Amino acid sequence: MSLPLPAPALTGADLTLGYDGKTVVRAAGISLRTGRVTALIGPNGSGKSTLLRSLARLHTPQAGAVTLGDGVEARTLHPKDFARRVTLLTQSRPTPGGVRVKDVVGYGRHPYRGRFGSGDEDGAAVVERALELTGVAAMAERPVDELSGGELQRVWLATCLAQDTGVVLLDEPTTFLDLRYQIEILDITRDLADEHGVAIGVVLHDLNQAAAVADEVVLLHSGVVRATGTPAEVLTADLLSEVYGLRIDVQIDEYGGVHTKPVGRHTQRLSRLPSL
Helix, strand or coil: CCCCCCCEEEEEEEEEEEECCEEEEEEEEEEEECCCEEEEECCCCCCHHHHHHHHCCCCCCCEEEEEECCCCEHHHCCHHHHHCCEEEECCCCCCCCCCEHHHHHHHHHHHHCCHHHCCCCCHHHHHHHHHHHCCCHHHCCCEHHHCCHHHHHHHHHHHHHHCCCCEEEEECCCCCCCHHHHHHHHHHHHHHHHHHCCEEEEECCCHHHHHHHCCEEEEEECCEEEEEECHHHHCCHHHHHHHHCCCEEEEECCCCCEEEEECCHHHHHHCCCCCC
16 A cells, blocks of 8 residues: 655646746646655756746746645745745856855855844854765865866755755756766755655656656646656656657566666667677
């Protein structure tokens, strides 16, 4: 018998979103739950990042509402109050020159500070915890503009964690990273949910990464939520092939893991080659 789902920590209901009079997301619904990872997937232009940004209050809905777990509408909160509850790691951020890692991570404490940086008694401990969780404590004194792309991405994630929120939104956090840093980011994402009870919403392009890290998958196509459910329920060959416009094979391993394989003219030929 399956256990009941945790209550939602952040919900978007009937969200319609657009730019310059053009609707790009229509009547979308999504719920992020405590201690669970929800992955948003879909082709380019399907509305994944727009939907995520609306949950972070960076995109005002044309219709619908974003609601916190206690029933409070996100739009009614003061920006600092909202920032104590929800944080977003965007796709790109400007890198400040000559600023130490620990100072950049300290930027995440802005919702808790008064004028001139006062009033944040727990700030130093929370920043130290964020550095440790993301594995960047050893580089705390280094200038961020000397870091590699993967190291910098972990620093920005630490900055988000320093906000100490119950909801963390990640917009394509593995893009442009090499394989090692992709896996590290996904491991941290899973740890935040499993060990710290954080509700995670993450936009991913890689279907196998979504299958590996997510408890729930939301598949968007042309601005519409086509399916929501477990990876095994959503990542089916028929549905993925239809949405992405090419053949995608799906296999379930002995542990219940889902593995997808897009099949093109040349990948199909390579799959017939004998193993070495």
